[in-house]
Amino acid sequence: MTGPDRVVVVGYVPTPRGxxxxxxxxxxxxxxxxxLVVVNSSLGDALVDEEYVQGAAERRLRSELTASGVPAELxxxxxxxxxxxxxxAADDTGAELVVIGLRRRSPVGKLVTGSAAQRVLLSVDCPVLAVKAPPGREEGPPAEGL
Amino acid sequence: MALSELAGGFADALTVTNLLFALIGVVLGTAVGVLPGIGPAMTVALLLPVTYSLEPTSAFIMFAGIYYGGMYGGSTTSILLNTPGESSSIMTALEGNKMAKSGRGAAALATAAIGSFVAGTIATLLLALVAPTVVDLAIGITPADYFALAVLAFVAVATVLGSSPLRGLASLGVGLYLGLVGTDVLTGQERFTLGIPQLSDGIDVVVVAVALFAVGEALYVASRLRRGPVQVMQASGRYLTRSDLRRSVGPWLRGTAFGFPLGALPAGGAEIPTFLSYATERKLTKHPEEFGKGAIEGVAGPEAANNAAAAGVLVPLLTLGLPTSATAAIILAAFQGYGIQPGPTLLTTESSLVWTLIASLLIGNLMLLVLNLPLAGVWVKLLRIPRPYLYAGILMFASLGSYAVNADPLDLVLLLVIGLLGFAMRRFGWPVAPAVIGLILGPVAETNLRRALAIGDGDLGVLVDTWFSRVLLVLALLALVVPIVLRAVRGRRATPEELQEGSGLRHREPAAATHEGRGEQ
Amino acid sequence: MSTAAGAGPAAGNAGEDAGRHADGPDPAGPHAAGPQGRNTGELALTVLLLALGLYLVLDAANIAVPGSSNTLGPRFFPYLIGGVVIATALALGVRVLRGDRGPADESEDVDLTAGTDWRAVGVVAVAFLAHALLINVIGWPLAVTLMFAAVAWALGARGIVRPLLAGGITSIVVWIVFVKALNVALPGGTLLELATEWL
Incomplete structure (x- = not known):
């Protein structure tokens, strides 16, 4: 792992788009x-944040990262x-690419909530790759069984 | 005889309006049971002033739904989040959260919900059976006996709840003082009103309860706000398998057997029976190796005990007018607010109200099973409400309920002052519930004391004239002295943790909680 | 006994448990935040309790007792409670001076390891007091909206618009439900009362 320190930052949430x-x-x-620098953040202002991975989900994510063979950090x-x-995270690591997952949203939904993706696009200096969940697997419940 | 009256109660409870109020009650109750910072006692207190325009029957059906619903909500968060909102849910959290961690969350929720339903139903039926008998016994009760009962309830509540008997007594003293403020009923003299005219009517129960529970809690949370989410377990896995069911039935029934009688005693609350049930199941189980790792018996038993105790608490409340938990105390205040005098005569004078209430408890219990078992995950979503908004909203409702009492802003200032007191009490581990019980039961105790002494021409001897009062006062004395002696002998009070024999009741992870802030006890 | 693998602090054993409790106040537990400050704080609360007991006993002497005095008058119970309160305060005071501390109340949203945020407590208390004084002037919905926003801000909500909007909408909905449907007396403020006259 020598050479220039190249970094890809990924915004992760435990949903299909993530x-x-x-x-x-x-x-x-x-x-x-x-x-790879995987960022999974929480505003932390509620008792429950299902987009913040902990416990078994965190272990699963970590082993997934290990299995990928790419040097990665969570x-x-x-x-x-x-x-x-x-x-x-992008500033901090001098990332050359940020990857985010996009919600599929109706125009109305767009009006109601401020788009986090839009703020990322505006605030990050490097190129941003925005991907969507495969069709049909959109915003399901973040955790099955709940 | 009780059965035919219960059937009559069902006929009244099964009207559209009453079913609707039962539904509102159980939904509200589950919600406040799930939400941190707010519990059934406070919810009923807040709703008191705004429900005086309702029929008493409808209001009590709703309150009863809230009372039972709070416990279901509490068990859901105990299992999935390991945050028992009240001390009686600690045991559920212990094994239930472990079960959820190992992928058996659905089974834990199911045994808790079905166990609550089974225990709640049996215990409510027992309440229906026992109440008339207790009333028959209680008809002959003298004012001295009643005073002795109240003293026992005071001492038990003060020394059993909370971590330290002295702090419980301190809290009780504060509540008794607050109950003194106002005009003496028997002589019409003003006491401790500081010359403030509004205080001559006394300090309203709603204001004190809401201040201690809601405002105190909001201030306390503000002082030490947790940041960051807790881990939510999935309600994954299968609901009860055949073997789960086989292992649950015994604990359900034994939990009921612990919960109902202990809840009915004036020694207060659901905490002790849940500890006892847990200890028993631990001893009886065929799978001791699973305890501490998620044994289903350790969820089934305590949850059943918890709900059976809640029904048990209603026995002294409905037959004697004696509240032994904060929520029961508020419900007593609600009776008084409607001009109904709870006590041995309640069952005859308000017969239809009581039987409708009992019938609707059974109906509400069924509703709760339906609402909670498949929808546990939906309730957890309530916890996504950001803390700033949650507590701001709680204060909004605190303001609404307290202002509605007298439409006087002074009540809100009083609310803040007592709320600051509640904040200090939380900070130093003084339990809040004894204060509420002291406030509500204090005046009743005084009236009976003075009546007793009037009958006895001022001779204090009348207080120990009957065997009943002697036994009760001795018990009260024991409840006061034993913890102190035990503490002196062993350096600490015999806590229910002991029952666990080191089974892993930890100094809980930051996520855990005790009941005082919510006041379910 | 076997302890659960990976259960972290949850897995205790009997010896450990007994040891932890035997020495009474638990300085190593999560309740140990600011031991010194906590102690003086509780002492102050205990002194306040003592003062309450003395006040009860002293002021009880001022309660007028009407004529017939062969029964127990309105003074006896206050004396009794005052006595109990004084005794409790003294005993608790001794305990606290000896270093006994009550465990601070745990709660879902409370972080016992965090220091006390007095600023947040102050903002919440002042906001609540202000709204109490404003209700009869500007109406409940507006007063409570301001309180809501201030409390939310003190507890870490972001922005100004969102708390105000959330508080405003909730308070108006609550006001309409409770005042119009349940006949609760709650001043709505001139504007809202005019706007909802038709309801």
Missing amino acids: EAALAHGIDEARRRGAR RQPVGRDVADALGA
Whole structure:
């Protein structure tokens, strides 16, 4: 692992779009010979945040990262929103690419909630790769059985 | 005889309006049971002033639904999040969360919910059977006996709840003082009103309860706000397998057997029976190796005990007018608010109200099973509400309920002052529930004491005139002295943790919680 | 006994448990935040309790007792409670001076290891007091909206617009439900009362 420190940052959430982002992130890192920084953040202002991976889900994610063969690191900052956390990780590592998962949203849904993806696009300096979940596997419940 | 009256109760409870109120009650109850910072006692207190325009029957059906619902909600968060909202759910969290961790969350939720249903149903039926008998016995009760009962309830509540008997007594003293403020009923003299005219009517129960529970909790949370989410387990795996069911039935029934009688005693609350049930199941189990790792018996028994105790608490409440938990105390205040005097005569004077209430408890219990078993995950979603909004919202409702009492902003200032007291009490481990019980039961105790002494021409001897009062006062004395002696002998009070014999009741992970803030006890 | 693998602090054993409890106050537990400050704090609360007991006993002497005095008057119970409170305060005071500390109440949203955020407590208390004084002036919905936003801000909500909006919408909905449907007396403020006259 010598040479220039190339970094791909992935914004991960335990949903199909997050998995899609991770898959693309791993591919990109492999192709570029870069290491992967996976960011899974939580605003931390509620007792429950199902997008924040802990316990078994975290172990699964870590083993998935190990299995990919790409050098990878998981960061789980609490207390900042997704856009902030991704921006900070990108700045911090001098990332050459940020991969995020996009929600499929209706125009109305777009109006109602501010788009985190949009804020990432605006705040991150490097190129941003936005991927969507494979069709048919959109925003299911983040955790089956719940 | 009880059965025919119960049938009459069902006829009244099965009207559309009453079913609707039962549904509102159980939904609200489950929600506040799941949510941190708010519990059934406070919810009923908040709803008191705004429900005076309702029929008493409808209001009590709703309150009863909230009371039972709070426990179901509590067990869901105990199992999936390991955050028991009340001390009686600690045991459920212990094994239940382990089960969820090892992928048997659905089975844990199912045994808890079905166990609660079974225990709640049996115990409510027992309540229906026992209540008339207790009333018959209680008809002959003298004011001195009643005073002795109240003293026992005071001492038991103060020394059993919380970590330290002295702190419980301190809290009780504060509550008794708050109950004194106002005009003396028997002589019409003002006491401790500081010359403030609004205080001559006394400090409203709603204000004190909401202040201690809601405002105190909000301030306390503000002072030490947790940041970051806790881990939520999945309700994964199968619901009860045949072997799960076989292993659950015994604990359900034994838990009921512990919970109902102990809940019915004026020694208060559901905590002790859940500890006893857990210890028993641990001894009886054929799978001792599973305890501490998620044994289903350790969920089934305590959960059943918890709900049976909740029904048991209603026995002294409905037959004697004696509340032994904070929620029961608020319900007693609700009776008083409607001008109904709870006590041995309640069953005759308000017969239809009581039987409708009992019938609707059974109906509500069934609703809770349906609402909670398949929907546990939906309830957990409530916990996505960001803390700032949750507590701001709780304070909003605190303001609504307290202002509605007298439409006087002074009540809100009082609310804040007592809320600051509640904050201090939480900070130093003074339990809050004894204060609420002291406030509500104190005046009743005083009236009976003075009546007793009036009958006895001022001779204090009348207080120990009957065997009943002697036994009760001796028990009260024991409840007061034994913990202190034990502490002196062993350096600490005999806590229910002991029952566990080191089975892993930890100094819980930060996620865990005790009941005082929510006040279910 | 076997302890659960990977259960972390959860897995205790009998010896450990007994040891932990035997020495009474538990300085190593999660309750140990700021032991010194906590102790003086509880002492102050205990002194307050003592003062309450003295007040009960002293002020009880001022309660007027009407004529017939062969029965127990309105003073006896206050004396009794005052006595119990004084005794409790003294005993607790001795305990606290000896170093006994009550475990701070645990709660789902409380981090016992965190230091006390007095600023947040202050903001919440002042916001609540202000809203109490404002209700009769600007109406409940507006007063409570301001309180809601201030409390949310003190507890870490971001922005100004969102807390105000959330508080405003909730308070108006709650006001309409409770005032119009349940006839609770709650001043709505001139504007809202005019706007909902038709309801």
